[in-house]
Amino acid sequence: MDAFAESDALAREAADPSRRAEFLIPPWPGHDGAQWAYFAGNSLGLQPRGAAAAIDEELAAWGELAVEGWFEGARPWISSADDLRPSLARLAGAEVEEVVAMNTLTVNLHLLMATFYRPTAERFRIVIEDAAFPSDSHAVASQAVHHGLDPASAVVRLRPRVGEAALRTQDVVAELERLRGEVALVLLGGVNYLTGELLEIREITAAAHDIGAVAGWDLAHAIGNVPLRLSEWGVDWAAWCHYKYVNAGPGAPAGAFVHARHARDASLPRLAGWWGNDPATRFRMEPGFVPRPGAAGWQVSTPTVLAYAPLRASLELFDAVGMPALRARSIRLTGYLESLLDVVVAERGARVITPREEERRGCQLSLAVPRARALAARLRAEHGVVCDVREPDVVRFAPSPLYSSYYDCWRAANALHDLLPAR
Numbered sequence: 001m002d003a004f005a006e007s008d009a010l011a012r013e014a015a016d017p018s019r020r021a022e023f024l025i026p027p028w029p030g031h032d033g034a035q036w037a038y039f040a041g042n043s044l045g046l047q048p049r050g051a052a053a054a055i056d057e058e059l060a061a062w063g064e065l066a067v068e069g070w071f072e073g074a075r076p077w078i079s080s081a082d083d084l085r086p087s088l089a090r091l092a093g094a095e096v097e098e099v100v101a102m103n104t105l106t107v108n109l110h111l112l113m114a115t116f117y118r119p120t121a122e123r124f125r126i127v128i129e130d131a132a133f134p135s136d137s138h139a140v141a142s143q144a145v146h147h148g149l150d151p152a153s154a155v156v157r158l159r160p161r162v163g164e165a166a167l168r169t170q171d172v173v174a175e176l177e178r179l180r181g182e183v184a185l186v187l188l189g190g191v192n193y194l195t196g197e198l199l200e201i202r203e204i205t206a207a208a209h210d211i212g213a214v215a216g217w218d219l220a221h222a223i224g225n226v227p228l229r230l231s232e233w234g235v236d237w238a239a240w241c242h243y244k245y246v247n248a249g250p251g252a253p254a255g256a257f258v259h260a261r262h263a264r265d266a267s268l269p270r271l272a273g274w275w276g277n278d279p280a281t282r283f284r285m286e287p288g289f290v291p292r293p294g295a296a297g298w299q300v301s302t303p304t305v306l307a308y309a310p311l312r313a314s315l316e317l318f319d320a321v322g323m324p325a326l327r328a329r330s331i332r333l334t335g336y337l338e339s340l341l342d343v344v345v346a347e348r349g350a351r352v353i354t355p356r357e358e359e360r361r362g363c364q365l366s367l368a369v370p371r372a373r374a375l376a377a378r379l380r381a382e383h384g385v386v387c388d389v390r391e392p393d394v395v396r397f398a399p400s401p402l403y404s405s406y407y408d409c410w411r412a413a414n415a416l417h418d419l420l421p422a423r
């Protein structure tokens with residue numbers, strides 16, 4: 001295939017290098033020191049080299065200080081959650097007080113819906129995408145049931161136009177307008193997990209507000225992938241995980257955002273626990289709950305200190321590189337992969353379902369292919385190319401700008417050309 005020369009991929013990488021030396025890149029076993037070309041960072045990001053040292057530091061503090069580690073040592077655990085907030089705020093485009101790392105994603109969706117989904121007899125619907133991640137579908141349906149509602153009427157699912165994979169902002173806005181007066185909550189994925197589509201968060205948030213609804217966002221596939229300005233966009237609340245593009249490890253503590261206009265409202269109902277209580281009175285062991293101002297007031301339990309350690313190591317890397325530089329490389333890298341895939345799909349039975357405009361996507365490109373699961377297995381076994389599969393027919397490639405290389409993209413395109421059936 002002369003449309004893509006190996007030397008071109010290598011030259012691009014030399015001119016626009018990744019930070020892959022700061023990650024553990026899994027080996028491709030049996031291939032003489034070769035490594036996987038890893039595209040599944042939208043599922044589980046690779047391990048930053050700093051993660052192990054960060055965990056070891058906490059283990060050492062536990063060994064040396066035991067319970068005194070909460071208040072003593074180089075990094076007292078009492079402030080472990082707060083220490084992460086400035087970096088998280090930079091990723092989310094938020095004020096420090098608007099963000100916190102806690103729990104896991106679906107738990108945070110529930111905690112925030114406990115506050116922000118307050119259905120009434122007239123205004124009770126929750127609008128989600130038809131292609132919402134299953135956990136989000138389960139969460140909203142169970143919230144409706146929790147309020148004595150029938151999910152079949154309470155949950156509205158937005159579908160793309162016939163023959164299209166992605167949603168159009170104008171259609172989302174029109175549907176919200178059609179449902180004016182009935183919608184309590186709009187909960188959409190900032191970047192859709194399946195198609196990789198980046199929604200216009202600012203416009204859709206404004207449209208939700210215009211019809212009197214709350215705008216919540218699942219940013220699992222957006223955080224660390226695309227620049228966010230949650231504060232400025234007026235998003236009411238958001239939740240995300242850190243194990244995808246933020247590379248904080250399997251089951252890492254998740255993130256939550258509550259806009260400043262709500263964050264100091266102590267009257268908001270919430271599922272409270274002592275860690276959301278004002279630290280000044282928390283240890284008085286009194287029964288009354290005084291919420292901490294800000295997103296931290298939605299914390300429930302003792303922080304998961306050991307699990308925060310790799311998140312801290314990873315966030316240091318994001319701070320060092322900065323989202324603008326990362327996004328710029330991401331656009332170049334994904335654009336390169338797209339140009340190669342265009343050659344492949346012209347000759348092979350496959351279709352790119354991710355929007356083609358760079359401002360309508362993050363780094364992920366999704367392909368609709370025949371026999372997706374078998375294809376992904378062969379990509380890995382025969383070419384050392386790791387992508388993932390979403391049933392029934394989608395393979396997803398996410399070149400993560402921190403550690404993916406142009407050479408990885410070149411390997412992926414060659415492997416697909418080799419394995420996909422001819423048209």
Ligand SMILES: Cc1ncc(COP(=O)(O)O)c(C=O)c1O
Nearest residue numbers: 104105106107133135193220241
């Ligand atoms: C968009 C989206 N929402 C929710 C989840 C569920 O996350 P968790 O299992 O951490 O609750 C995922 C997991 O991949 C996801 O991609």
